[in-house]
Amino acid sequence: MAMREFFTAMWRTILLRGLASLAFGILAFVYPGVTLAVVVTLFGIYALVDGLLGLWGVFRGKDQGTSVTSLLTAIVGIVAGLVCLLAPGFATTYVVLLIGFWNIAAGLLQLIGALVMWKDIEQPGLLALAGLAGAALGLLIVFYPATAAISIIWVIAGTAVLVGLVLLAFGWKLRSAAQGLMKARGV
Known part of the structure; x- marks a missing residue:
């Protein structure tokens, strides 16, 4: 039950992460002619914000038990964001593979987090779907880097919008679950 309470308490964080992903995707669609350096910076900001929000969620829920996968996901986002922002020359050269990995x-x-907590959270399929979409995009980028370099903006934008919408839907489901828990407890 602790994991369920943790995730229902985290609906705001998940909604913010969904909004950040959606905003990044829309900006990439609106400005497709941006240079790779700008994409690296935008991606760096997005990954850093996503990682920091994930880390904030982990520490916020530490008393209720946190998931190792949530912590690792946050760390991966922070590291990817920092590489893009602090070493843009390196990141620009390797942005396709960096984004893919x-x-x-x-x-x-x-995906692992959704599977581990399948019985503890409502609608774990939404979290699993977001994980599958992100991993599938990463595999496409890593295995087809030349093609990905040409269409990277559109692919990233589309996936960011998809992941953002899925996280928003998942966040709203968690919000409903949180409200149900509060009513059950008489809060």
């Missing part, structure tokens, strides 16, 4: 790691960790 980040998506694989974050997606797999979300």
Whole structure:
């Protein structure tokens, strides 16, 4: 029951992460002609914000038990964001692979988290779907880097919008579950 309470308490964090992903995706669609350096910076900001929000969620729920996969997902996002922001030359050279590996790691960790907590949370399929989408994008990028470099903005934008919408839907489901717990407890 502790995990269920943890995730229902985290609906705001998940909604914020969904909004950040959605905003990143929309910006990438609106400005497709941006240079790779700007994409690296935008991705760095997005990954850092996503990782920091995830880390905030882990520490906020530490008394109720936190998931190792949630912590690792947050750390992966923070590291990817910092590499893009602090070493943009390096990141620009390797942005395709960096984004691919980040998506694989974050997606797999979300999927593992959904599977581990399948019985403890409502609608774990939404979290698993977000993880699968991210990991699938990462695999495509890593195995087809030349093609990915040409269409990277559109692919990233589309996936960010999809993941953002899924996280928003999942956040709203958690919000409903949190409200149900509060009513059951008479709060």
